Amino acid sequence: MSFELDELTGNESPEEIEALLDRIEADELEIDNDADVSNGQSATGKPTADNSEGSAASQDEPDTSETTALQGIAAKDGEHIIPFDVLERQRETNKQLQQQLDEFKSRESQWSDDQRLLELRNQQLESLGVAPADLPENFNVTEEQLNELAEDYPEIGKMIRHLYARVDQFESRQPHEPASPSNPLADAIAENSDLRAWQQEGGAQWNKALDIDDELRADPNWSQRPLNERFAEVARRVKDQKQSEVKAQQETAEAQDLSDDLPASPSEVGQTTTHQLSPKDRLATADETDIQSMFSGMTDAQIEALLSEFDT
Known part of the structure; x- marks a missing residue:
């Protein structure tokens, strides 16, 4: 019986590993019997005929299959072998893991029962007006x-x-955890309410603040000044830019409104807007030609709706 390495997936159960080891032991037994036969005895224990030529030929050609079987399980290519001791260790590991799993399952069931029993006893104590006691380490004595x-x-x-x-x-002598090192840059931003708000929003205002701060750091007049002073200047310039943008937008809107109010042509200068008559008023003051012209561009439903207005 032969075994192939590619048939092993590494996820075999303990029963499968044990069955595989049984097959290996059977093969080892066959190999031992073959070895006895090659030494001059048959499977029944009787000496076999001496064949000097055959034995000489077999000695010159080593039996690779027997060597492979003795070392482990050979792969299809005949170059890779999985040792028997590896399979044995895997079997023992799987057996231990299975035992631990069974033990945890039994404990889980016991823990579930204990938890239910504890909840039931707490309910009984509360029904009797007795508050369940807390853990000793959580008990604090007041003054x-x-x-x-x-x-x-x-x-x-x-x-x-x-x-x-x-x-x-x-407890007061116990070493306290070292305070985290301060970050002057983050502290200065936190002290400036405008920069802190812009940083949290992460929008256009914060990007403008970063650009202006880069300009100030490159400016010799500002590069050596304190962070608080430089950041205050950054916030001031960002606000000024914002006000300039709002003012420009207002001026653009006013100019657009003014252009809309201008007449389209010089001939319209001085003309006043006339009141637009409703279809009912136009029909009431129209002559026969105008009425036909109005009705020609209307559907029957529109004409009927217009005429119904005179009935009200």
């Missing part, structure tokens, strides 16, 4: 409780207060 304890039990109260003082002293 009022210490005073009450000192009044009822002076010696015990004094001892407990002493212990609390020692604990507070010990």
